[in-house]
Amino acid sequence: MLSKKALSASLGRRGAIALAMAAVVTTSVGGCGLLGGDESSSSGGSGNLEKSKIKVAVMSTIDLAPLRLAQDGGYFKNEGLDVEAVEAGTGQISLTKLIGGEVDIAYASYTPFFIAMSKNTADIKLVADASSAGPKSTMLVTLPTSSVKSVADLAGKKIGITAPNTVSDTLSKSVMKDHGVDASKVSWVPVQLPNIGAALKNGDIDAGFLTEPFITQTAKQAGTVPVVDTATGATQDFPTAGYGSLGKFVSENPKTLAAFQRAMQKATRDAADRSKIEPLLVKYARIDQDTAALTTLLTFQSTLDPRRIQRVPDLLLQMGAIPTKIDVAPMIAAQATS
Incomplete structure (x- = not known):
């Protein structure tokens, strides 16, 4: 696990802003963060509803x-x-x-x-x-030692997404198109969000799509760094x-x-x-x-x-x-x- 100093460097400006503006709500994707739970219902009366x-x-x-x-x-x-x-x-x-x-x-x-x-x-x-x-709630990330340093470097690489025809797929392809990268030449690898860090470390992928809280969590646990904010350009x-x-x-x-x-x-x-x-x-x-x-x-x-x-x-x-x-x-x- 990273030290606070290392984590701050890994998260960069995004982490500083998140800490400084802890009372401000912006948001992550869509659809792909983490908020399950065991408590699944609230009890209420039927009133005049067709189905209570x-x-x-x-x-x-x-x-x-x-x-x-x-x-x-x-x-x-x-x-x-x-x-x-x-x-x-x-x-x-x-x-x-x-x-x-x-x-x-x-x-x-x-x-x-x-x-x-x-x-x-x-x-x-x-x-x-x-x-x-x-802003900064959905990202393509990689490891600091990776050859992927920018969107242009994603051409021909293996990119982890949750599945085809999902928002992770849509946002990733759109931001690549905005930067002139041919998404058809990319190998899209299905990887669940919690496993992106391990897939990067194992060399199964070169970059991966994440949303919060996995961006923060994976940065802390695996030291990942952003490649590009996917909520930019056509998908802002x-x-x-x-x-x-x-x-x-x-x-x-x-x-x-x-x-x-x-x-x-x-x-x-x-x-x-x-x-x-x-x-x-x-x-x-x-x-x-x-x-x-x-x-x-x-x-x-x-x-x-x-x-x-x-x-x-x-x-x-x-x-x-x-x-x-x-x-x-x-x-x-x-x-x-x-």
Whole structure:
């Protein structure tokens, strides 16, 4: 493990800013941080909702901090909702649980939602936003001894991402394109975020995609350094993740959906107070307080803006991940006002 002096050098300016501005919330990706946990539900009354108990597929991501806050803080309960969080290992698994009827709402990065729509896999409706990639919250990293010193050095290298057609894939390819690097010549290696440091040390990859708290955690444990901030250029403040449902659930449960949206809107507003979020990182992400304090958060979002979300399928179309243009507006469910 690195000393404080070595860690400060490894994190550089990002670490200094995170420490100096510990009360300010920016955010990590999307969809790919770490915020699981055992406590998965809040209890509430039925009220006049069509369905008072709902299941939400979740992943181990920092983006879920507002949802955890809504659970621990009783925001769902105040809306008459009992929300059970169902763990899903990836966005694709989360989506599969939604399509299969195991859950009512699924959290995932936006990429799987739009790819499913492009293939007519399901009638996907987006019900709430979750996050955008803030500065220094999503990165390609490597080891100080690596030959990779800049984006240009990534050409022909082995790069670790969580999986194809995920936000890690999308952000990495986009930032490489911005710098004139041919992503088709890269070997993309599936590596789970907690294992990027070990994969780099073992020589399995030359660089790897990370989001928080793994950027901070891997810098402390493996001494990794940034190659490039992937939330720059075409993907600056890029929408990373959100909550989706099926058209049938949305049309049959408007009051239930509005209650979920109102609770998430309030929790997202309150998440601007970093003091409310850091304890959740320690509790659910099981990281130490020092790492939680250093972690650069994603920009938490809640109400969906079709103009902002349209950036995602437009970029996927440019990259050839989907075959035709998708209009986001008809996919967005009515948004509640709190």
